[in-house]
Amino acid sequence: MTEFSQLGLSPTTLKAVADTGYTTATPIQEQAIPVALAGRDVLGIAQTGTGKTAAFTLPLVDRLSTGRARARMPRAIVLAPTRELADQVAESFAKYAKGTKLTWVLLIGGVSMGDQVAALNKGVDVLIATPGRLLDLFERGKMMLNGVEIMVVDEADRMLDMGFIPDIEKIFKLTPPRRQTLFFSATMPPEITRLTAAFLKDPTRIEASRPAMTADTITQYVVRIPTSDPKAKRTALRALVGREDVRNGIVFCNRKSEVDIVAKSLKQHGFDAAPIHGDLDQSQRTKTLADFRSGALKILVASDVAARGLDIPDVSHVFNYDVSHHADDYVHRIGRTGRAGKLGQAFMIVTPADDKSLDKVLKLIKMDPQELVLDGIDFAAIKDGPARDDKRSGGRERTGERSRSRSRSSNAPAAEPSEVAAVAAPQPAQAPAQETEAPRSRSRRKARPEAAAVEVAAPAPVVVEAVETVEAVETPRAPRPDRAERPDRADREPHLLQSDRRGDRKAAKDDTQRQGVRGFGDDIPAFLRRPVVVRA
DNA sequence: AAAAAAT
Numbered sequence: 001m002t003e004f005s006q007l008g009l010s011p012t013t014l015k016a017v018a019d020t021g022y023t024t025a026t027p028i029q030e031q032a033i034p035v036a037l038a039g040r041d042v043l044g045i046a047q048t049g050t051g052k053t054a055a056f057t058l059p060l061v062d063r064l065s066t067g068r069a070r071a072r073m074p075r076a077i078v079l080a081p082t083r084e085l086a087d088q089v090a091e092s093f094a095k096y097a098k099g100t101k102l103t104w105v106l107l108i109g110g111v112s113m114g115d116q117v118a119a120l121n122k123g124v125d126v127l128i129a130t131p132g133r134l135l136d137l138f139e140r141g142k143m144m145l146n147g148v149e150i151m152v153v154d155e156a157d158r159m160l161d162m163g164f165i166p167d168i169e170k171i172f173k174l175t176p177p178r179r180q181t182l183f184f185s186a187t188m189p190p191e192i193t194r195l196t197a198a199f200l201k202d203p204t205r206i207e208a209s210r211p212a213m214t215a216d217t218i219t220q221y222v223v224r225i226p227t228s229d230p231k232a233k234r235t236a237l238r239a240l241v242g243r244e245d246v247r248n249g250i251v252f253c254n255r256k257s258e259v260d261i262v263a264k265s266l267k268q269h270g271f272d273a274a275p276i277h278g279d280l281d282q283s284q285r286t287k288t289l290a291d292f293r294s295g296a297l298k299i300l301v302a303s304d305v306a307a308r309g310l311d312i313p314d315v316s317h318v319f320n321y322d323v324s325h326h327a328d329d330y331v332h333r334i335g336r337t338g339r340a341g342k343l344g345q346a347f348m349i350v351t352p353a354d355d356k357s358l359d360k361v362l363k364l365i366k367m368d369p370q371e372l373v374l375d376g377i378d379f380a381a382i383k384d385g386p387a388r389d390d391k392r393s394g395g396r397e398r399t400g401e402r403s404r405s406r407s408r409s410s411n412a413p414a415a416e417p418s419e420v421a422a423v424a425a426p427q428p429a430q431a432p433a434q435e436t437e438a439p440r441s442r443s444r445r446k447a448r449p450e451a452a453a454v455e456v457a458a459p460a461p462v463v464v465e466a467v468e469t470v471e472a473v474e475t476p477r478a479p480r481p482d483r484a485e486r487p488d489r490a491d492r493e494p495h496l497l498q499s500d501r502r503g504d505r506k507a508a509k510d511d512t513q514r515q516g517v518r519g520f521g522d523d524i525p526a527f528l529r530r531p532v533v534v535r536a
Numbered sequence: 537a538a539a540a541a542a543t
Contacts, residue, residue, distance in 0.1 A: 082540060109542050132542040139542095162540045254538060278540055304539055325537060357537095 002030040008037050012099040013062045020095060026051030031206045033059050036182055041203035043196055044184040048155070048309040048332075050208050056152045056182045057092045060126070063150065063180075065100040069123040073147035076126045077175070079168065081158045083108040083130055083282060084289065085309045089154070090128045102126065109133045110282025117142050131159070131167035138174065148175040156185035156192050158308065165191060172199045217338035220369035221347045222358075225379055228351035230258075232382045234265045236349055237321055239374050241271060241299065244345070248292065249317030251301045252333045254325065262321055263301035277303035307332040313340040320348040323357040327364040347372070 002025045004017045025033070028050045032042050036059035046052050060076055069075055080086040090106045097104070105119040107129035116133075120143045127134060127143075137143060151172070153159070159168060172181075172195075181200050185192050196203065225236045237251065251266070253259045256277040263275035274288045274297050285305075291297035293312055300306065301321075307329050315337040324330040330348070337344025348369070350358050362368065 130541060134542095136542045158540080164541075167541090256539075307539090322537095329539095 004029075007033040009033065009058060010062050010065070012065065013058055013096065016061075016096045016098045017058065019098070026055075028052055028206060028208050029055040029058070032056070032182070035204045035206070036060075036180070037062060039063070039180055041180060041200045042182045043200060043203040043205045044182070045186070045188060045205070045207040046184060047186045047208070052154070052184055053089055053092045054096070056154070056184070057089070057096050060150055060152065060182075061093070061097045061100060061102060064102055064125055065097075067125075068101075069103060069125040070147065071123040072120055072143045074120070074124055074127045074143060074145070075147060076150040076152070077134070077145070077148055077171065078126065078128045078152040078154065079131055079134070079159070079171065080128070080154045081130070081162055081164065082305060082309075083110060084285070084305065085155065086128050086130050087286075088309065088311055093126065093128065104128055107133045107137060108282075109136075110285075113137065131164050131171065135167055135170060145171070145174040146176050148179050150180045150182065151175055152182045152184075154184050155309065156183060156195070157187045157189060160189060160191055165195065169195065169198075217342065218334055218344045218346050220334065220365075220367075221345065221372040222350055222369045223347055223372050223374060224350050225374065225377075226352065227379050227382075228353040229379075229382060230261070232377075232379050233321060233349055233351065234262060235377055235379075235382055236374055237262065237319060238266065238269055238271070239377060240319060240347055240349075241266070241317075244317055244347075246298060247316040248295065248298050248314075249300070249319060250306060250315060250333075250336050251299060251319045251321050252307065252324070253301065253303060254322040256303050258322065259301050259303050266299060266301065271299055272297060273299035273301055275301045276306055278305050304329055304333070306336070310336065311339075312336060314342050315339065316342075316344060318344065318346040320346070323348055323350055323354040323361065325357050327357075327360040330361045331364065 003023050004025050005014060005023075007025060007030065009017070028044060028046045032044055032055040035042050036056065042056075044052065044055065046055075056078070060078075064075055067075060078086075078089050080089055086106055086108050090104060093102075093104045102125045103119070103123070104126035105116055105124045105128070107116050107127050109130060109132055116137065120137070138145065153168060156168070159165060181203070183196055183200055183203070188196075223236060223240060225232060241249065241251075251262060251273070253262055256279050259275045259277045263273050266273035274291070276285055276288045280288075288297065288300065289306075289310075289312075292300045304324075307324075309332075318334050318337045320330065320333060324333060334344075334346035337346060346369075348358075348361075
């Protein structure tokens with residue numbers, strides 16, 4: 001266990017760290033901070049959630065705190081793949097640059113350029129940006145990049161997926177060769193290796209092994225349904241959400257269009273749900289996320305824009321409306337719950353069409369999630385029924401399911417304990433999940449006797465066949481700091497662009513609540529707490 | 537099969 005005080009950070013920076021309540025550095029922080037402070041390049045192979053953001057923010061703050069920015073001459077750049085992730089980095093700066101005179105600006109698309117340009121004109125130390133807006137502003141002559149001393153690239157492999165590599169390369173070339181580079185990627189595909197070979201100088205490679213399985217704080221379930229009919233899937237989803245004691249949950253869909261449809265459907269059925277994906281207005285994205293963080297919104301229906309990196313502590317449920325096509329995404333999605341030492345539940349709706357994707361997921365997580373059977377839904381009837389959408393129809397789907405789920409919908413006082421906990425009797429290794437031969441009929445058969453018992457106990461619309469079998473991995477968890485120890489938002493440097501994007505009091509309060517949970521040890525899934533290998 | 541990002 002390494003304390004932050006051993007890493008060579010200045011007293012001012014250490015004070016800011018102490019104010020967050022954390023004392024122990026994560027493996028990636030422990031390795032990267034001294035190297036970065038020495039001015040050397042870092043190649044960090046690490047996932048989100050390893051404490052990576054602080055691993056580059058702290059040395060960045062420390063190294064920059066002595067100088068002063070000049071107009072249109074930023075001294076550092078942090079590049080992130082999505083607007084929301086860039087915003088999170090900005091929040092991290094707000095915490096750690098507290099005792100300094102450093103300024104930063106968030107340069108992302110979807111918001112007006114006015115404030116961004118004003119900040120650049122005034123002179124700002126750090127640009128926290130998505131590549132598109134940064135280049136746009138550069139091409140408009142709003143800043144020079146030849147004064148850049150440090151460049152950070154976060155989630156490089158995701159940038160590759162998103163086609164940003166040419167932009168990143170362009171930005172590298174606009175900065176002076178003598179700059180220091182801190183480069184982070186979860187994986188090292190050839191294209192990324194090429195980039196690091198071209199732009200990093202004798203980097204210290206720091207590696208935290210990538211997740212092969214999911215955290216012990218997440219209980220996973222598979223919910224098989226016999227059809228991939230969207231209406232049937234929505235019915236299954238509502239039954240699931242309705243029967244769970246959902247404090248707050250994220251529903252992931254594979255497509256943006258599906259996100260909209262599912263959010264609308266949930267709303268029409270009385271659930272407190274809102275969509276988030278990349279086609280929505282940035283103001284709406286920001287507001288929805290803020291509402292979800294503050295607890296004002298219970299159910300976030302999301303594309304994979306929200307799968308990675310987003311740090312929302314204390315999400316009680318993740319529902320995979322679709323199975324991710326990429327197994328990695330599944331791990332990231334369910335990683336939104338079971339954070340900060342809390343328990344989380346993750347459900348995945350699986351249709352016969354999802355077999356291939358499911359196989360990939362199961363192979364990656366190296367376990368068979370418990371199978372949960374939704375009873376009392378006549379899927380055949382839904383499929384063969386009137387071809388209307390579920391809105392406003394008086395169809396069977398609705399009468400069959402809605403009335404029963406209503407009492408436990410997210411709008412109902414969610415006082416009852418989770419059904420799963422109540423019903424799940426330990427049912428050791430013979431769980432049939434991995435057999436592909438007709439697992440459904442077998443599950444149902446086994447579920448029936450319990451069904452009777454459950455429905456007597458509570459009027460649940462579904463029957464559960466569930467076992468607690470998640471692999472336990474030992475995780476030391478730092479305690480969440482007391483409310484009193486968390487820094488007050490008012491103490492921080494004013495965030496240059498926050499006023500524009502979320503100036504209301506509620507959002508500010510929400511930000512304060514987020515303090516102290518981001519970026520450090522209490523939030524690290526067990527599977528990420530593996531030894532770190534350093535090669536000079 | 538998709539999503540993400542400058543407009």
